[in-house]
Amino acid sequence: MVFLSCENDDDSRLQEINGRYTHEITDCDNTANPEINCTEFMELVNDSEVDLLYGGGDIVHRFSYTRKGNILDLQGPLTSSFKVSFTIKDSRTLIRNDNGDVWVKSE
DSSP states (O other): OOOOOOOOOOTTSOOOOOSEEEEEOTTOOOSSOTTSOSEEEEEEOSSSEEEEEOTTOSOOEEEEEEEETTEEEEEOOTTOOOOEEEEEEETTEEEETTTOOEEEEOO
């Protein structure tokens, strides 16, 4: 008797994402200024909004987002020129599209 098993590795399937994803800023040194954050984070608040701390700042910003397949496009407030999108690699890993930074789900 022979059993065959195939696991579908199709990248087009939608990954479920939730919670907080973090990224450690490379070569960040905040010893002289503890207000600088060396960890960026994005936390999904609901099905259309995230809280985002980015660029070493100390203010968390609320962004709305849309999802098209495995792409998250974030839209900030009208006063923000910061535009960012992520590719969902899997439920634990996001890749920032403009610079390739890897954001990993926090436990």
